[in-house]
Amino acid sequence: MLRQTARACPFCEVRSLLGRPSQTRLYAQLQRHRAARYVALDPRPQAASSHARPHAGRDRPRPSRMVLSDSVGRPPPRPDADGRPVRKKREPFSHLNTTKVPWDLEPRRDQGNTGDAFPSRRFDGKKKPSKEPFHALKMQRTLHEVPYGSRSAIKRKIEEVDSFEGLPLLDTVQEAIKDALPGLEYRNPTPAQAVAIPALLGLEARRRARNPSARSGLESFLLAAETGSGKTLAYLLPTIDAIKREEAIEAEETVEKEAKDAAAKALQRRDDIFALESPENTKAVDPARPRAVILVPTAELVAQVGAVAKSLSHTVKFRAAAISAKNTATVIRSRLFNENGVDVLISTPPLLASIAESNPNILSRVTHLIIDEADSLLDRSFKPFTTEILDKATPSLKKLILCSATIPRYLDKYLGERFPNMNRLVTPNLHAIPRRVQLGVVDVNKEPYRGNKMLACADTIWQIGKSNADYDPAEGKEPVETKRILVFVNEREETEEVANYLIKKGVDALAFHRDTDPTRQAKTLASFTGTERTKVQKEGEEKREVAMTTAAAAASKRLLANTKVIVTTDLGSRGIDTVSVRHVILYDVPHTTIDFIHRLGRTGRMGRRGRGIVLVGPGDRADVVKEVRDAMYKGVALI
Numbered sequence: 006m007l008r009q010t011a012r013a014c015p016f017c018e019v020r021s022l023l024g025r026p027s028q029t030r031l032y033a034q035l036q037r038h039r040a041a042r043y044v045a046l047d048p049r050p051q052a053a054s055s056h057a058r059p060h061a062g063r064d065r066p067r068p069s070r071m072v073l074s075d076s077v078g079r080p081p082p083r084p085d086a087d088g089r090p091v092r093k094k095r096e097p098f099s100h101l102n103t104t105k106v107p108w109d110l111e112p113r114r115d116q117g118n119t120g121d122a123f124p125s126r127r128f129d130g131k132k133k134p135s136k137e138p139f140h141a142l143k144m145q146r147t148l149h150e151v152p153y154g155s156r157s158a159i160k161r162k163i164e165e166v167d168s169f170e171g172l173p174l175l176d177t178v179q180e181a182i183k184d185a186l187p188g189l190e191y192r193n194p195t196p197a198q199a200v201a202i203p204a205l206l207g208l209e210a211r212r213r214a215r216n217p218s219a220r221s222g223l224e225s226f227l228l229a230a231e232t233g234s235g236k237t238l239a240y241l242l243p244t245i246d247a248i249k250r251e252e253a254i255e256a257e258e259t260v261e262k263e264a265k266d267a268a269a270k271a272l273q274r275r276d277d278i279f280a281l282e283s284p285e286n287t288k289a290v291d292p293a294r295p296r297a298v299i300l301v302p303t304a305e306l307v308a309q310v311g312a313v314a315k316s317l318s319h320t321v322k323f324r325a326a327a328i329s330a331k332n333t334a335t336v337i338r339s340r341l342f343n344e345n346g347v348d349v350l351i352s353t354p355p356l357l358a359s360i361a362e363s364n365p366n367i368l369s370r371v372t373h374l375i376i377d378e379a380d381s382l383l384d385r386s387f388k389p390f391t392t393e394i395l396d397k398a399t400p401s402l403k404k405l406i407l408c409s410a411t412i413p414r415y416l417d418k419y420l421g422e423r424f425p426n427m428n429r430l431v432t433p434n435l436h437a438i439p440r441r442v443q444l445g446v447v448d449v450n451k452e453p454y455r456g457n458k459m460l461a462c463a464d465t466i467w468q469i470g471k472s473n474a475d476y477d478p479a480e481g482k483e484p485v486e487t488k489r490i491l492v493f494v495n496e497r498e499e500t501e502e503v504a505n506y507l508i509k510k511g512v513d514a515l516a517f518h519r520d521t522d523p524t525r526q527a528k529t530l531a532s533f534t535g536t537e538r539t540k541v542q543k544e545g546e547e548k549r550e551v552a553m554t555t556a557a558a559a560a561s562k563r564l565l566a567n568t569k570v571i572v573t574t575d576l577g578s579r580g581i582d583t584v585s586v587r588h589v590i591l592y593d594v595p596h597t598t599i600d601f602i603h604r605l606g607r608t609g610r611m612g613r614r615g616r617g618i619v620l621v622g623p624g625d626r627a628d629v630v631k632e633v634r635d636a637m638y639k640g641v642a643l644i
C-alpha cells in the first residue's frame with residue numbers, strides 16, 4: 006500500500022496526492038501550484054492559458070494576497086528544456102549535519118527491502134548477492150520454465166511406482182525388461198519411466214475420466230525428462246504392450262470371423278449341393294504397415310533405438326525394423342517390405358517422408374507415433390518432414406508421444422497451439438544437470454596456455470589420462486580399462502582440426518561428424534556406447550593401439566595409453582547413450598543452455614558420476630559458464 010499524503014491547493018482547494026507518486030509528478034504539481042500563486046498575486050491581465058490560470062472561467066473568491074511562501078529559503082527548481090525540474094547534484098558530504106533523511110536515500114517499499122538505503126550493497130561495502138540470479142543466461146533464455154511447486158507434486162507421484170512388477174504390463178513385456186536391461190541386478194523404473202509408463206498405459210486417464218468414451222480419439226503426450234533417464238524404455242514398453250494387446254484382440258476377432266464364415270459356408274453348401282466351391286480368398290499380404298513408428302533425428306539413434314527394440318522383441322515376439330539413410334536401398338527394402346510384416350518402424354523423418362510419398366499406405370495402420378528428441382524434430386530443419394508424417398498418420402493414430410530432455414519455448418508454444426489438451430509428463434529434474442556431474446573450468450587465457458585452446462585441450466586430456474583419482478580400485482573406485490573422453494566443438498570444421506592436433510600430441514583421437522565414413526563412425530561410437538566390449542571391438546582397439554605406439558616410437562613421441570577421445574559436434578550430443586564416458590570437454594562454450602544440457606548429458610548417465618570441463622578462451626562467455634556452474638552446484642534448472 007502506498008502511503009499517501011493529501012495536500013490542499015490554497016487556490017483551488019483541489020486535494021492532490023503528493024505522498025508516493027514519482028518525484029517528477031510532485032515537482033510538476035508544485036510548479037503548477039507556484040504558477041497559480043504567482044498568477045493570483047500578479048495584478049496584470051492574465052494569459053489565456055489553462056496552465057497559468059487554473060480556475061479561469063470559474064466563479065471563485067479571490068484568495069488573500071498575504072499567502073506566505075512555504076519555500077522561502079529554496080528557490081523554485083528551474084525547469085530544463087523539457088519543462089522538467091532540474092535536480093541539484095548531491096555533493097559527496099551534503100548529507101552530513103542534516104536532521105532529515107533525504108528523499109532519495111529513503112528506503113523504498115516497492116523494492117521490497119527492509120530499511121537498507123542501498124539495496125544492492127552490504128554494510129562492508131561489498132556487493133550484495135542479487136536476488137535475481139542468472140543475468141547472463143537470461144540474455145539467451147530459451148527453455149520453458151517448470152514451476153517448482155509442480156515438480157514436488159510429481160516427486161510424490163513417482164514414489165508410488167517403485168517396481169516394474171507393479172505396473173499392469175503384459176507378462177511377456179515384464180519378462181523382456183530383463184533382456185533390455187542386461188547386467189543389472191535391481192531393475193526399478195527411473196523417474197521418467199515412473200511418470201510415463203502409467204500415463205501411457207492409460208491408468209491416469211482411467212482414473213480421471215470415469216466415462217471411457219472420454220478417452221476415445223487421439224491422445225497426445227509430451228514426455229520431458231532429463232538426459233540419460235531411460236526415456237527410450239519409457240515409451241517403448243507401453244507401446245509394445247499396446248501393440249500386443251491390439252494384436253490379441255485382432256486375433257480373437259479373426260477367429261470369430263473365420264468361425265462365422267465357416268458356418269455360413271457350411272449352411273450354403275447344405276442348401277445348395279450343386280454350387281461350385283469358391284476358391285479360398287488369398288489374404289492380401291501388405292507387409293509394410295507398421296503399427297508403431299518411432300522418429301529420431303540421426304542414423305546413430307536409429308541404430309541405438311533399433312537395438313533396444315530388437316532386444317525386447319526376442320521375448321515379446323514382434324517385428325522391429327530400423328532404417329536410415331546409412332543403409333543401402335536393398336537393406337531398407339528388405340527390412341521394410343519383409344513378408345512377415347513390420348510392427349515397429351524406427352527411422353529418421355526425411356527418409357520416412359520420402360518413402361511415404363511413394364507408398365502412402367505405409368502409414369495407414371499406425372496407432373502409435375513417437376517423436377523422440379522432439380525439440381530437434383520440430384525445429385526448422387526437420388519440421389516439414391515430421392509434420393508431414395504426423396498428418397498422414399493422424400487418421401489411424403491413437404497415441405502421439407513426444408519426448409525430449411529440453412523443452413524450448415518455441416516447442417512449448419507450438420504444442421500449446423496444435424495440441425491444447427496434450428498430457429504433459431515432466432520429471433522433477435527437468436532442465437537441471439545432475440549434481441553427480443561436476444563442472445570444471447580451464448582459463449585458456451592464463452599461463453601456460455596463453456590463449457592456445459588446442460594446447461589447453463591436449464593438456465587437459467593428458468591430465469585425465471594420467472590421473473588415477475577417478476578410477477583407482479584401491480580406493481574403492483570404479484576401475485576402467487580404457488578412459489573415454491568426448492570433446493565437443495561448435496563447428497563441424499573444427500572436429501578434424503582439433504582431432505589432428507590431439508593425434509600429433511600422442512592422443513588417440515577421432516573426429517566424428519556427418520561426413521565421417523559410416524563404418525568407421527559406427528565402430529568409433531560402439532566403443533563409447535557399450536559398457537561391455539565385444540571380442541572384435543577389443544581386437545580392433547588393440548590393433549589401433551599397436552599401430553599408434555609403433556608410429557609414436559618411430560617419431561620418438563610420447564603416447565597417451567588407455568585413453569580414447571572423440572571430437573564431435575552436436576551430432577554426438579543428441580540421445581547417444583555414451584554410458585562409458587566419464588569426461589566431457591566443452592572445447593567451445595555452447596551457444597545455448599540446451600546445448601549445455603545435451604553435451605553434459607553424455608556423462609553421468611543413469612546414476613553414474615561424471616565430469617565436464619569447459620575451456621574458456623578469448624571471447625568466450627565466462628559469465629554464462631559461471632552461471633551454469635552455479636545452477637549445477639545448487640541443483641536448479643537452467644533457463
Ligand SMILES: Nc1ncnc2c1ncn2[C@@H]1O[C@H](COP(=O)(O)OP(=O)(O)OP(=O)(O)O)[C@@H](O)[C@H]1O
Binds near residue numbers: 230410582
Ligand atoms: N530402469 C532402468 N534401470 C537401470 N538402467 C536403465 C533403466 N532404464 C534405462 N536404463 C539405461 O539407461 C541408459 C539411458 O537410457 P536412454 O538412452 O533411454 O536415456 P534417455 O533418457 O533417452 O537419454 P537422452 O535424453 O540422452 O536421449 C541406457 O543405457 C539404459 O539401458
